[in-house]
Structure formats: C-alpha cells, structure tokens
Amino acid sequence: MSKLGNAAGGLxxxxxxxxxxxGKGIGNTINDTTGTKAAGDGLQGVTxxxxxxxxxxxxxxxxxxxWKK
Structure with missing residues (x-):
C-alpha cells in the first residue's frame, strides 16, 4: 500500500x-509582452x-x- 500511496503522491x-x-512562465510572458502585470499575475496566482x-x-x-494522519 505504501508504494501505491507514494507513487500517487509523487505523481x-x-x-x-x-x-x-x-503558469509562472506564461504569466511572465504575458506581463513582459503586454506591459501590464494584472493578467500575468492573475494567471500565476491561479496556477x-x-x-x-x-x-x-x-x-x-x-x-x-x-498509515500516517
């Protein structure tokens, strides 16, 4: 069971x-190309x-x- 839990957790x-x-990469690209930080920062916040x-x-x-809590 621990192998399955570790595999699922790692994935x-x-x-x-x-x-x-x-999200960070796309957000930075949006910020750099549009000159505004709102859209890129919003995307970074979501991701x-x-x-x-x-x-x-x-x-x-x-x-x-x-078997930990």
Missing part, C-alpha cells in the same frame, strides 16, 4: 509542479494555487500509504 506533486511552472493543492493532495496520499 500528484509532479503534475502540480508542472502546472505551477507553466500557484493549483500547485499548492496538488502538493497537499500528494502529501496526503503519501501519508495514507504510510
């Missing part, structure tokens, strides 16, 4: 990291939230696999 955190990094949620879910899956 969740990896996908969250990809979403977060992509950062997704990344944080995925990290939390991944940690929960890993803990469940190790």
């Amino acid at each position: 969740s955190k990896t996908l969250g990291g990809v979403v977060g990094a992509t 950062g939230g997704i990344e944080d949620g995925a990290n939390s879910a991944g940690k929960g899956a890993e803990n469940a696999g190790q």
Whole structure:
C-alpha cells in the first residue's frame, strides 16, 4: 500500500509542479509582452494555487500509504 500511496503522491506533486511552472512562465510572458502585470499575475496566482493543492493532495496520499494522519 505504501508504494501505491507514494507513487500517487509523487505523481500528484509532479503534475502540480508542472502546472505551477507553466503558469509562472506564461504569466511572465504575458506581463513582459503586454506591459501590464494584472493578467500575468492573475494567471500565476491561479496556477500557484493549483500547485499548492496538488502538493497537499500528494502529501496526503503519501501519508495514507504510510498509515500516517
């Protein structure tokens, strides 16, 4: 069970990291090309939230696999 929890947790955190990094890159591009920070920063905020949620879910899956609370 711990291998499955660790795999699910690792995958969740990896996908969250990809979403977060992509949002940061696209957000910076939007900011640099439009000259305004509102749209790019907003996108970064959304994708950062997704990344944080995925990290939390991944940690929960890993803990469940190790029978932790």
